[in-house]
Amino acid sequence: MVRANATVGRHPTNDFVVDDPRVSGVHLELTRVGSRVLVHDAGSTNGTWLGPHRVRDVELVKGAELTIGDSLIRFDVDRDAVSPAPAARESFGELVGRSAVMRELFSTLERISAKELGVLIQGETGTGKEEVARAIHAQSNRAAGPFIVIDATALPEALAESLLFGHEKGAFTGAHERRIGFFEAARGGTVFIDEVGELPSTLQAKFLRVLERREITRVGGHTPLPIDVRVVSATNRDLRTAIERGKFREDLYFRLAQVRVFVPPLRQRAEDLGLLCAKLLARANSSAMIDVDALERLSTMSWPGNVRELNNVLLRASALAQDGVIRSQDVAGEGDGFRGTEGERNALDLSGRFSEAKERAIERFERAYLALLMKRCQGNLSAASREADVARHHLRDLLKKRGLYGVSLDDE
Numbered sequence: 001m002v003r004a005n006a007t008v009g010r011h012p013t014n015d016f017v018v019d020d021p022r023v024s025g026v027h028l029e030l031t032r033v034g035s036r037v038l039v040h041d042a043g044s045t046n047g048t049w050l051g052p053h054r055v056r057d058v059e060l061v062k063g064a065e066l067t068i069g070d071s072l073i074r075f076d077v078d079r080d081a082v083s084p085a086p087a088a089r090e091s092f093g094e095l096v097g098r099s100a101v102m103r104e105l106f107s108t109l110e111r112i113s114a115k116e117l118g119v120l121i122q123g124e125t126g127t128g129k130e131e132v133a134r135a136i137h138a139q140s141n142r143a144a145g146p147f148i149v150i151d152a153t154a155l156p157e158a159l160a161e162s163l164l165f166g167h168e169k170g171a172f173t174g175a176h177e178r179r180i181g182f183f184e185a186a187r188g189g190t191v192f193i194d195e196v197g198e199l200p201s202t203l204q205a206k207f208l209r210v211l212e213r214r215e216i217t218r219v220g221g222h223t224p225l226p227i228d229v230r231v232v233s234a235t236n237r238d239l240r241t242a243i244e245r246g247k248f249r250e251d252l253y254f255r256l257a258q259v260r261v262f263v264p265p266l267r268q269r270a271e272d273l274g275l276l277c278a279k280l281l282a283r284a285n286s287s288a289m290i291d292v293d294a295l296e297r298l299s300t301m302s303w304p305g306n307v308r309e310l311n312n313v314l315l316r317a318s319a320l321a322q323d324g325v326i327r328s329q330d331v332a333g334e335g336d337g338f339r340g341t342e343g344e345r346n347a348l349d350l351s352g353r354f355s356e357a358k359e360r361a362i363e364r365f366e367r368a369y370l371a372l373l374m375k376r377c378q379g380n381l382s383a384a385s386r387e388a389d390v391a392r393h394h395l396r397d398l399l400k401k402r403g404l405y406g407v408s409l410d411d412e
């Protein structure tokens, strides 16, 4: 499992704040990989230094001292205390998963659901952020109240305020009668703001006031009305970068993100595929079963659309399945780069013996995956090894095997 577990920097949104003008806003990331803790310089201006060496990626050892800006920081790694123990359960609300990262997430959700804290859910598109929000609501003391979804990308700016906070009769042309807004409608329940990073700045200011005072005033109204809602929000981009660029208010971020949870991308949790397939097929009322080769094939895909994409692939595959069994060929040509053009699909040669066709497909997949990975990591083997969660030496062997070792991938 690879992800930024904590950040260090000058900006107050970091997990560890270093008040030093020569330290960058977000200076470095600490990532746990198994029992190891890695440091990654997050593109800082003045660099991360280990003694006289400027480092980009380095593993932490107990007592290690790094210099950032004019500050010396010393790490003590408590290997027993790096993350919450994974829950024993393999589901939470409608969510399923048996990978350690998902069980850790369930354990965190168990602890925070009943608390009246603002939760910010981060993760790529389709990872299940809305499902997480629904599960938090369902496990909270507000479960009997409404769950109202607000998509910040779909709020027309001119109408946004009235949609959120309501309006009085005659407040503007066309306001023929009083309307209550989402916040009033959600009384006793939860408001879920999807893509919260997209809120226009004028609304951000109003939103902050509402959350601080816990009251709203309808457009055209004069009397503030108390609100009784919990706010859970989601974003698929790093709001800290948006804050750095002045696109998102830091004070609003703190209100929304009293707790932050991260939903990992599907490609980092292939162990979840079996459970997910069973759940998604059952939800679609399909009695189809999935065989081992098909599952293996799914586990080699990179799933840019995450669980939503898996769901689509399964729906198509169950329509193709013969005798109610989804086989490898039913999911071939799906997911990752293969889903693109018709030409690409045709290029996936499905003829001949199974083992040979499979080897061709794997070769194709590995080349595509590795090329993209190395490009994303700008050729840095250590970074790529962490991102792909593949041991460095194994990754090097794979790159050699596929003729990509030491190759410039700029034009791939």
Ligand SMILES: Nc1ncnc2c1ncn2[C@@H]1O[C@H](COP(=O)(O)OP(=O)(O)OP(=O)(O)O)[C@@H](O)[C@H]1O
Pocket (backbone or CB within 6 Å): 094, 095, 096, 097, 123, 124, 125, 126, 127, 128, 129, 130, 131, 132, 194, 234, 236, 276, 279, 307, 308, 311
């Ligand atoms: N762990 C899971 N178990 C079961 N179903 C899941 C899981 N994760 C996601 N899903 C399903 O996948 C689909 C996409 O999930 P969801 O809409 O919550 O994603 P999202 O992260 O909010 O996406 P977006 O960022 O695009 O809004 C939904 O049908 C959801 O029920």
